[in-house]
Amino acid sequence: MAYPTLTADRVSPGDALPELSVDVKPVDIVLGAMAARDWRPQHHDYKFATENNGVRDIFMNTPNLAAWFERYVTDWTGPYGRMGWIRFRMKDSVFPGETMVFGGEVKGIDTDDRGCTWAEVELTLTAGGRVTTVCTARVAIPASEGDNPWKRRGDQWQPRAA
Amino acid sequence: MSDLPAEVQAWIGEKRYETEGEFDVERGYIFTTCSSVQNGNPIFWDDKAAEEITGGVIAPPAMISVWFRPHHWAPNREKQALPLQVHFDLKEVFDLPEAVMSDNTVTFGEPVRPGDRLKTWQVLRNVSTPKTTKLGNGRFWDIDVEYQNQKGEWVGTESYTGFGYRRD
Numbered sequence: 001m002a003y004p005t006l007t008a009d010r011v012s013p014g015d016a017l018p019e020l021s022v023d024v025k026p027v028d029i030v031l032g033a034m035a036a037r038d039w040r041p042q043h044h045d046y047k048f049a050t051e052n053n054g055v056r057d058i059f060m061n062t063p064n065l066a067a068w069f070e071r072y073v074t075d076w077t078g079p080y081g082r083m084g085w086i087r088f089r090m091k092d093s094v095f096p097g098e099t100m101v102f103g104g105e106v107k108g109i110d111t112d113d114r115g116c117t118w119a120e121v122e123l124t125l126t127a128g129g130r131v132t133t134v135c136t137a138r139v140a141i142p143a144s145e146g147d148n149p150w151k152r153r154g155d156q157w158q159p160r161a162a
Numbered sequence: 163m164s165d166l167p168a169e170v171q172a173w174i175g176e177k178r179y180e181t182e183g184e185f186d187v188e189r190g191y192i193f194t195t196c197s198s199v200q201n202g203n204p205i206f207w208d209d210k211a212a213e214e215i216t217g218g219v220i221a222p223p224a225m226i227s228v229w230f231r232p233h234h235w236a237p238n239r240e241k242q243a244l245p246l247q248v249h250f251d252l253k254e255v256f257d258l259p260e261a262v263m264s265d266n267t268v269t270f271g272e273p274v275r276p277g278d279r280l281k282t283w284q285v286l287r288n289v290s291t292p293k294t295t296k297l298g299n300g301r302f303w304d305i306d307v308e309y310q311n312q313k314g315e316w317v318g319t320e321s322y323t324g325f326g327y328r329r330d
Contacts, residue, residue, distance in 0.1 A: 003204060003211065003215070022200070028198070031194075031197070031198045032198045032199070034194070034198075035191065035194040035195040035197070035198040035228070036195070036225075036227070036228050036231065037191075037228055037231035037232075038231060038245075039231075039234045052260065053260060053262075054260075054297070054329055062263050062266055062322075063224070063225075063227050063228065064198060064199065065266075066224040066266065066268060067195055067198065067199045067201070067222060067224045067225070068199045069224070070199075070201070070222060070223065070224040071196075071199045071200065071201035071203070074201075074203050075203075079203050079204055079205045079211060079215050080215060082223075082270075083223050083224070083270050084269070084270060085267060085268060085269040085270065086224070086267070086268050087265070087266070087267040087268075088265070088266055088267075089264060089265050090262075090263065090264055090265075090266075148215065150215055150216045150217070150273070151217070153272065157271065157272070159269055159270060159271070160269055
């Protein structure tokens with residue numbers, strides 16, 4: 001079966017990634033924390049979050065944010081996209097009742113000395129109109145039809161952060 | 163000259179809390195995680211797609227830390243186990259009751275597959291001098307968490323920047 005595949009010849013620096021908008025409900029925060037096995041109360045206990053952390057509600061946990069960014073990038077690349085690294089800075093928290101909006105732009109395309117083709121993207125997450133997280137990710141994509149970054153093993157896979 | 167206690171200075175660069183996951187990588191958590199972020203990537207849901215593209219079912223790479231988060235309760239455990247123990251050690255040493263994570267970098271190696279039993283360890287990279295932010299007074303610290311599979315293959319590294327603080 002053919003799956004949607006983004007190949008390097010169809011990507012250029014400056015390209016925008018399609019925007020993703022998600023309304024965040026309390027269950028999204030709690031489900032995300034439980035999926036990540038994160039039992040800390042600020043992700044499920046309103047009283048603890050407001051009184052101990054000094055924030056206005058429970059908020060999204062870090063591993064779940066990483067999972068959202070991964071999903072956002074691979075929605076764009078299709079299943080042949082293979083994440084090399086992801087780096088993000090949390091400037092503010094994501095709370096229930098807010099709308100998360102993911103946006104992104106391609107900053108560069110390059111091929112490493114093992115022949116693996118990489119797209120580097122800068123991503124922004126806003127929630128409730130605030131920029132809550134900025135992120136850079138490096139994702140391997142097929143150079144052309146028939147290439148598959150997932151087949152790289154051992155020293156053919158060199159994703160270390162710059 | 164460092165203002166850090168000798169105990170903390172000794173932790174910097176030291177491989178600590180080497181441990182094996184409490185359970186094998188399993189598919190239920192893979193589905194739950196994909197569900198939590200509405201990730202419909204067929205390599206996680208469709209065995210045929212996974213076979214064709216990734217050589218079999220894999221876990222979303224961003225799940226790397228999930229496999230080491232301890233059970234909330236377990237028999238014969240007297241004290242609740244905490245993930246990222248170095249972070250909690252620092253909170254205790256500096257008497258900083260609150261903490262947040264500000265930066266996170268995750269680098270992904272060999273794919274993680276159901277049935278894998280992973281191993282991890284933590285390395286404290288540095289601790290800042292006292293800082294004041296809008297949250298309170300405290301310190302920043304950088305911690306690396308390394309992950310390997312049962313074959314000794316590198317499967318990922320997480321690097322965290324945390325801020326432990328007191329709301330004065």
